[in-house]
Amino acid sequence: MQASRRELIKGIGAGAALAGAMGAPIAFAQPSAPSQPSTSERTMIIDCHGHYTTAPRQLQAYRDRQIAGLKDPALMPAQDTMVISDDELRASVASQLRFQRERGTDVSIFSPRAAGMGHHIGNAAVSLEWSQVCNELIHRICTLYPQNFIGVCQLPQSPGVAPANCLGELERCVKEYGFVGCNLNPDPSGGYWTDPPLTDRWWYPVYEKLAELDVPAMVHVSASANPNFHGTGAHYLAADTTAFMQFLTSDLFKDFPTLRMIIPHGGGAVPYHWGRYRGLAQDMKRPPLSELLLTNVYFDTCVYHRPGMELLLKVVPADNILFASEMVGAVGGIDPFTLNYSDDTKKYIDAIPWLSEADRRKIFEDNARKVYRLTQLPAAR
Amino acid sequence: MQASRRELIKGIGAGAALAGAMGAPIAFAQPSAPSQPSTSERTMIIDCHGHYTTAPRQLQAYRDRQIAGLKDPALMPAQDTMVISDDELRASVASQLRFQRERGTDVSIFSPRAAGMGHHIGNAAVSLEWSQVCNELIHRICTLYPQNFIGVCQLPQSPGVAPANCLGELERCVKEYGFVGCNLNPDPSGGYWTDPPLTDRWWYPVYEKLAELDVPAMVHVSASANPNFHGTGAHYLAADTTAFMQFLTSDLFKDFPTLRMIIPHGGGAVPYHWGRYRGLAQDMKRPPLSELLLTNVYFDTCVYHRPGMELLLKVVPADNILFASEMVGAVGGIDPFTLNYSDDTKKYIDAIPWLSEADRRKIFEDNARKVYRLTQLPAAR
Numbered sequence: 207m208q209a210s211r212r213e214l215i216k217g218i219g220a221g222a223a224l225a226g227a228m229g230a231p232i233a234f235a236q237p238s239a240p241s242q243p244s245t246s247e248r249t250m251i252i253d254c255h256g257h258y259t260t261a262p263r264q265l266q267a268y269r270d271r272q273i274a275g276l277k278d279p280a281l282m283p284a285q286d287t288m289v290i291s292d293d294e295l296r297a298s299v300a301s302q303l304r305f306q307r308e309r310g311t312d313v314s315i316f317s318p319r320a321a322g323m324g325h326h327i328g329n330a331a332v333s334l335e336w337s338q339v340c341n342e343l344i345h346r347i348c349t350l351y352p353q354n355f356i357g358v359c360q361l362p363q364s365p366g367v368a369p370a371n372c373l374g375e376l377e378r379c380v381k382e383y384g385f386v387g388c389n390l391n392p393d394p395s396g397g398y399w400t401d402p403p404l405t406d407r408w409w410y411p412v413y414e415k416l417a418e419l420d421v422p423a424m425v426h427v428s429a430s431a432n433p434n435f436h437g438t439g440a441h442y443l444a445a446d447t448t449a450f451m452q453f454l455t456s457d458l459f460k461d462f463p464t465l466r467m468i469i470p471h472g473g474g475a476v477p478y479h480w481g482r483y484r485g486l487a488q489d490m491k492r493p494p495l496s497e498l499l500l501t502n503v504y505f506d507t508c509v510y511h512r513p514g515m516e517l518l519l520k521v522v523p524a525d526n527i528l529f530a531s532e533m534v535g536a537v538g539g540i541d542p543f544t545l546n547y548s549d550d551t552k553k554y555i556d557a558i559p560w561l562s563e564a565d566r567r568k569i570f571e572d573n574a575r576k577v578y579r580l581t582q583l584p585a586a587r
Numbered sequence: 588m589q590a591s592r593r594e595l596i597k598g599i600g601a602g603a604a605l606a607g608a609m610g611a612p613i614a615f616a617q618p619s620a621p622s623q624p625s626t627s628e629r630t631m632i633i634d635c636h637g638h639y640t641t642a643p644r645q646l647q648a649y650r651d652r653q654i655a656g657l658k659d660p661a662l663m664p665a666q667d668t669m670v671i672s673d674d675e676l677r678a679s680v681a682s683q684l685r686f687q688r689e690r691g692t693d694v695s696i697f698s699p700r701a702a703g704m705g706h707h708i709g710n711a712a713v714s715l716e717w718s719q720v721c722n723e724l725i726h727r728i729c730t731l732y733p734q735n736f737i738g739v740c741q742l743p744q745s746p747g748v749a750p751a752n753c754l755g756e757l758e759r760c761v762k763e764y765g766f767v768g769c770n771l772n773p774d775p776s777g778g779y780w781t782d783p784p785l786t787d788r789w790w791y792p793v794y795e796k797l798a799e800l801d802v803p804a805m806v807h808v809s810a811s812a813n814p815n816f817h818g819t820g821a822h823y824l825a826a827d828t829t830a831f832m833q834f835l836t837s838d839l840f841k842d843f844p845t846l847r848m849i850i851p852h853g854g855g856a857v858p859y860h861w862g863r864y865r866g867l868a869q870d871m872k873r874p875p876l877s878e879l880l881l882t883n884v885y886f887d888t889c890v891y892h893r894p895g896m897e898l899l900l901k902v903v904p905a906d907n908i909l910f911a912s913e914m915v916g917a918v919g920g921i922d923p924f925t926l927n928y929s930d931d932t933k934k935y936i937d938a939i940p941w942l943s944e945a946d947r948r949k950i951f952e953d954n955a956r957k958v959y960r961l962t963q964l965p966a967a968r
Binding site: 392393397398399400401402403406432433434435436438439440443444447448450451452454455471472474475477478479480481482483484485486488489509510511512513514516517520521536537538539541542543548549 | 778779784787814815816817820821825828829831832833835852853855859861862863864865866867869890891892894895897898901902917918924929930
């Protein structure tokens with residue numbers, strides 16, 4: 207068995223030596239100058255939402271063969287036919303590492319490309335093969351760059367198939383790879399929403415396993431197969447909003463008090479409509495939102511303009527916000543209004559004058575440490 | 588034929604006398620005191636998003652019989668079996684009128700209950716009967732209270748049925764009832780999104796008719812039949828977001844340059860994610876959002892807390908925002924933080940210190956006049 211991710215994280219105190227020995231570039235590994243704040247003073251910047259959107263072309267070629275194999279089983283590829291060298295992997299994340307350096311991100315919580323999960327394609331067996339292939343690449347990236355990436359897995363979901371079929375891959379990724387969470391797709395059908403809501407007992411085996419492993423899930427749909435929904439412009443945000451409302455109307459977190467769910471993309475429409483949700487909860491005699499959120503529901507900061515970011519930070523308690531950029535991701539360009547990358551979300555947060563240092567630290571570091579149980583991650587240097 | 592709504596609006600200069608003659612209470616009909624601003628100075632408050640959520644129980648009883656008739660045609664009721672007296676109609680809108688008075692709304696653009704449209708129930712014939720019944724009630728309310736309500740119709744949509752089947756009812760409501768627009772459901776399936784996107788030619792006959800009649804459509808789904816989607820907490824907002832992204836990715840408004848679409852509920856998630864949409868448009872080589880919006884896409888102000896309202900007014904041009912409250916609607920309670928009704932949206936706008944008087948007037952009055960072509964509506968008194 208390979209060294210687990212947890213072991214690597216444990217060993218990260220000697221991270222420079224370890225990564226150096228593996229031939230990996232070392233970001234942020236310069237020895238601190240005496241004028242730098244001490245390790246315990248500088249806030250570590252943890253980006254909880256990064257996807258491997260820059261994988262070498264072999265990955266998509268493998269997927270294409272897999273899809274061809276659905277029609278003609280003779281074409282179905284074996285997993286070991288997808289060969290990518292370590293050098294190719296390094297080259298593939300060069301842009302990711304450059305963005306980390308340029309933007310001041312210390313480490314990204316890193317998962318397979320969300321749109322690529324494609325749970326609606328094929329069947330559960332195909333989904334399992336594909337998830338294993340994708341998760342292994344994440345593990346290899348995390349092993350090559352243990353200071354820069356912490357893994358989160360894709361699950362082998364399939365529409366109409368009980369999510370209990372995902373437990374093996376989830377456990378494997380956490381126990382063997384040291385991954386710290388998973389992406390959970392609330393709509394494996396890809397935009398037709400044919401499976402039960404996340405609060406249905408249909409999903410409970412996943413939550414039992416998450417509780418047992420003590421890792422969180424990010425609620426994240428994949429590509430839309432429905433022509434009504436643009437992926438990053440509609441399906442993602444609609445799913446985030448939908449999941450929150452499912453949580454609001456159920457007692458899921460009474461059944462799983464330690465379950466942590468991250469709703470990405472700034473929580474979809476939720477913070478913008480905070481008053482609506484507060485009012486709906488009240489009308490429905492549900493607990494106040496703060497009670498619902500508390501230790502179970504978190505929003506990331508993937509909101510690509512300052513007014514939106516300010517709104518998020520104004521209405522959602524700082525304890526429930528995790529820094530994220532979704533880079534290299536949904537929106538790749540430079541905003542002509544700010545001349546910064548739209549998805550350089552740290553800049554929006556840094557520009558907010560009324561955000562207290564304590565809240566800033568929660569958002570950038572402490573909450574991620576808490577939610578993902580990053581107890582082994584050393585302090586920022 | 589009854590006097591059309593347009594004729595009534597024409598005659599509204601003598602509104603007090605007219606309404607008085609019809610036995611209707613007259614809101615805001617007090618003669619102006621000398622200290623009041625002149626009619627042309629006071630901004631009229633036009634609420635563009637009101638639903639008849641307070642209909643007498645006979646309406647739902649009729650609907651129940653209709654639904655029973657789907658299983659047993661012998662039970663299918665005739666339209667004329669639903670009898671509601673004018674006095675019952677007056678009583679049914681007493682709360683609506685009281686809220687108008689208390690909140691300072693002059694007139695509401697008023698349509699059948701959105702959740703009640705239920706396009707996924709039955710078939711096109713049933714949907715037509717039901718739409719006719721609902722629209723007629725709106726017409727009667729508008730006739731009873733010509734100063735308080737202006738009608739907008741429900742369309743007899745049905746999943747899988749070409750929307751061209753709606754043209755007759757749309758034309759009837761505009762020409763006979765003087766209605767000024769319609770609600771267009773982008774997902775008649777009730778949460779399974781099985782029909783083509785709004786930008787597909789499937790919908791073009793509706794747009795041709797809207798252009799011919801020169802009336803706008805509010806994009807508004809009905810109840811969710813999908814257990815994943817809570818209606819007012821998820822399906823509505825997801826549909827708003829989805830429709831906007833459909834518009835962003837298509838050339839619909841090149842084909843229909845005069846088409847006006849109102850996206851309700853503050854535009855769903857869109858203003859909160861304005862940077863995402865700006866970036867997506869740029870990445871996709873689409874025109875800037877301002878160009879897309881311009882004279883075709885409008886957001887209402889159904890956002891139930893001040894930070895959300897401020898965001899909307901900050902990022903969306905004032906020319907593209909129409910005042911609305913969705914009352915009596917989605918959220919009925921009093922916000923314990925403000926001690927005001929959550930859906931008293933005028934209060935949030937009034938509290939924004941940096942909103943210019945010119946923009947305020949656009950949002951409360953001028954834009955609605957322009958979008959709904961309320962050329963016959965007299966100035967505020």
